Amino acid sequence: MRRLLWMVAGLLLILATLWMILFVTKGRFLRGPFERIAGSQLHRQVRVRGDFQLYFDPFALKLVVDGLTIANPNYATKPFLFSARRIEARAAPFSLLRKKWSFHSLDLTGAAIDLEWDKAHRRNSWSFSDKKNGRPLTLPVIDEARLTETTLRYRDPRLRLLTDLRFETIRSEGARIGSAIRFAGNGTIRATPFMVSGALLSPNRTVQRGRNRLILHATAAGNVVDMRGTLPSLAELEDVPLQLSARGHNLARLLEIIGVVVPDTRGYALASRLVLHEDQYRFTGMQGRFGDSDLAGAFTVHNIEPRVRVEAALTTRRLDIVDAAPFIGYNPDVIAAKGAAGAVTRVKGTPRLLPDAQLRIEALRAFDAKLRWHVDAVRSRNVPLSDIDLTLSLDDRLLKMNPLTFTMARGRVTSDVTIDARARPARTTYDIRLLPTPVGQLLAGFGAIEAGTTGTVKGRAKLVGIGDSVRDSLATxxxxxxxxxxxxxxxxxxxxxxxxxxxxxxxxxxxxxxxxxxxxxxxxxxxxxxxxxxxxxxxxxxxxxxxxxxxxxxxxxxxxxxxxxxxxxxxxxxxxxxxxxxxxxxxxxxxxxxxxxxxxxxxxxxxxxxxxxxxxxxxxxxxxxxxxxxxxxxxxxxxxxxxxxxxxxxxxx
Structure with missing residues (x-):
């Protein structure tokens, strides 16, 4: 018993001595061991570039670090995954030696977090393993915290996305944070600048490594995008359904952001469900309008090399003739303001009707596409069009509308149009066929009387032209x-x-x-x-x-x-x-x-x-x-x- 008592007393004396040494020296001599232990757990280089203190105060470990850095993997564009100008924390004893850190309090000033994917999108900077997805960063449990001047950078080379966020000062008490963690910042996506703001609406679950309710508001190239959803973790976006809404003056400017080129449109407003899966943006349940026309359906954007690929299935109940103008090369705003007269230009005093909008050849290099689009009817006073079906494919600047069918004045027209923009200038093949149609019906669509007319008519136009616009191709x-x-x-x-x-x-x-x-x-x-x-x-x-x-x-x-x-x-x-x-x-x-x-x-x-x-x-x-x-x-x-x-x-x- 005496030996046991002496052993306990000796142990207490050693602990007291260690406590006294740590308290007096502030544990500054432990900076090296701290860097080695933390680095071995994270498989990253950990460095303290300023003051370092680690001691019992009185029974909790107190940590003060100036200039802490945690290195990024070598594929990252920034040297540090994490850096902080100053950290003051009180931690549970020995938690720094475990995988799950626990802090009674944390005061973090000037923290910068850099989250990056590698080019192949197999590894990321916050997963501490060479395996795909690796072992994610485990956030510590924090009873009370104050985070000031915190920034976060996120980079995804596959999505060509880069964003820098600044967070408002975050305070928590009793392991609970206020109503939201709010942030704002800017960035680029596919070379298009944007501004963004948002909030995590369930910050307490975030602290406890739980699910995160996210809202986000962004503006880019004249477009306004709102997104909301629940993330399984702080930086996990893949396979997460997000509710997306977008509006703006021109839908073409929005799609350009993800590398897709379409003709200009009038103002639009669309809503859909977005899921990011591996290299795909999946937009489903889309509903909305562009100009005075409705639009519904789904489409998927594949971020693959060497070109983005788009697959879409769209439907429109009523397509306003003004909104159809850009698809044949007319300016919709001019047509909306002037009516049919807006399609006419004057060249050397003579009127010209054929559109001369130029193909955007360089833009067509950036993506491939497969599209099916059905339009029930076209709203027009003078052009009776309905039941339009378009099947479109684009493969490395070879554009095919095969077939494009529609009913005009109750006559059925089917056509195949191929634009080969691989050649310079482009080579266009037109094959347009009017199926056998009662002439009485055809004329009735233009206001004539059918009675007494029983003849039928059929026709075909087969042309090949060279040029980068409808006018140029038909002129040759x-x-x-x-x-x-x-x-x-x-x-x-x-x-x-x-x-x-x-x-x-x-x-x-x-x-x-x-x-x-x-x-x-x-x-x-x-x-x-x-x-x-x-x-x-x-x-x-x-x-x-x-x-x-x-x-x-x-x-x-x-x-x-x-x-x-x-x-x-x-x-x-x-x-x-x-x-x-x-x-x-x-x-x-x-x-x-x-x-x-x-x-x-x-x-x-x-x-x-x-x-x-x-x-x-x-x-x-x-x-x-x-x-x-x-x-x-x-x-x-x-x-x-x-x-x-x-x-x-x-x-x-």
Whole structure:
């Protein structure tokens, strides 16, 4: 018993001596052992660059450190994971030797935390292992704390994200912090600067290494983004569902931040659920609007090398025609302000309609895409579009819209458009097909009356052009455009007006037979396109009463129209104009010239004959009715002018 008592007394004496030595010396001689022990536990270099004190005060360890640093791994861009200008703490005895540190109090001044991922996104600076994800930093339990001038830096090379945050002074008592830990800062994402502010709304769980309710507000490139969610740990964002909302003046500016290029839009507001999984941003349950159009669906952005890849499935119930303008190269703000007139520009005094917005070739290098987009209807006064389906793919500057289908005036159009921007300038292939459509329905979509019209029409435009805009590619286009009318009936009024057969027109009007249908045997309206000039090849319509033929051209270079249409009767007719109807002007301002120079010439001849013998004046307006019926085989085959024939085999018009 005496030996035991002497042993206990000796131990107490040793402890008292150690306590006295530590109290007197403040434990400054322990700086080296502290650095080695802490470094061995963290597998990082730990250094104290200023004063170091470690002693019992009286029964708790008191730690005072000036200039503490904990090194970052060598792949990080900053030397230190953690640094602090001054630390004053009272810790539970021997907790510094355990993995779970426990502090009665902590006063931290000028702390800077640097959290970084390596380029491969396999290791991070706050995980103390070479294995993927490693062993995360374990936060200590703190009864009372005061953190002043604390900053945090987060860097993710894969996301091209860098942010620097400043925290408000944090105070806690009884292991509890106030209502929130608030922060603000700035940064860049994919070279776009942003400002950010937010808060951890459950700071007490944060201190206890629990879940963190996060709210965040950011502004970047004219966009405002709000995000909220619950993080499983302080720096864990992966596989965490976050509620995201964004608004701004232009959706294109928002998507540019993550490396995706789309045409400019009007103001937008969208909300979705965001999950970051490995190299992916997953946006699901998206709902919102851009301009006066709605938008819903989901999309995923893959942050992979060498290009970002986007996959999207979107739906729109109502697409306003103004919001559709950017997709074909028009400025939506100008269209919204001026209406259809906003699509027209003037070049050397002449109106131009074709859009000349340039492809952003360099931007297309940055990402690939797969998109499916369905639009129920387009809201427009003059362009009756509905049921649009777009399948789009982009692979290293090769853009394909294959197919793009829509209903226009109740006629179904399907098209394949390929833009190969790998070539310089870009090479565009157009293949646009109008499926067989009742002409009555097609005209009814533009306000005409359907009754009495039973014919159908089908067509195809197949062109190849070179240029970085729609205007440039069509101005150099080669190919063919053809519309075929297999047969049917039309109102006589429409045919007689084209023919300008004044005698028959007046006769039918007086007999109240204006709506009597005229049979169309076949018809072809076709153009051969060379170097942007579309030449009629041919315009030919054969009816039961006449043959309508046209000549002329359309220019995609200057958008000029110069076409003449003439109808010759198959039967004798009095008071027939027998002269072309001219269609001229420009795409943006077409004109119709029913009184052509030929007709005025006939009037002159008639006046001359009238001077000799008044009844002879009628001879200038007599149509002998010698037009020959056209063979419908070449017409229905869409053949060129040289292949057209009459029913008797003679060369056609």
């Amino acid at each position: 286009a080669q190919g063919r455009i053809a519309f075929i009318v297999p047969g049917g009936t039309f109102w006589m009024r429409n045919v007689q007006l084209v023919e300008l057969d004044l005698g028959v027109f007046v006769q039918r009007m007086l007999q109240n037979e204006l709506k009597k249908p005229v049979s169309i045997n076949c018809g072809l309206i076709a153009f051969t396109v060379q170097d942007g000039i579309a030449t009629a090849d041919p315009i030919l319509i054969d009816t039961s009463k006449n043959v309508i033929a046209g000549r002329g051209s359309l220019s995609f270079r200057n958008e000029k129209i110069d076409i003449g249409i003439r109808a010759d009767a198959k039967k004798f007719s009095l008071f027939s104009g027998q002269s072309p109807v001219g269609i001229g002007g420009y795409f943006a301002a077409p004109t119709i010239r029913p009184l052509s120079p030929q007709l005025f010439g006939r009037v002159g001849i008639g006046l001359g004959l009238a001077a000799l013998a008044p009844p002879a004046a009628l001879l200038a307006f007599v149509d002998p009715g010698d037009a020959k019926s056209i063979s419908c085989g070449p017409v229905l085959a869409g053949a060129r002018s040289g292949a057209q024939r009459t029913v008797k085999g003679a060369k056609g018009r």
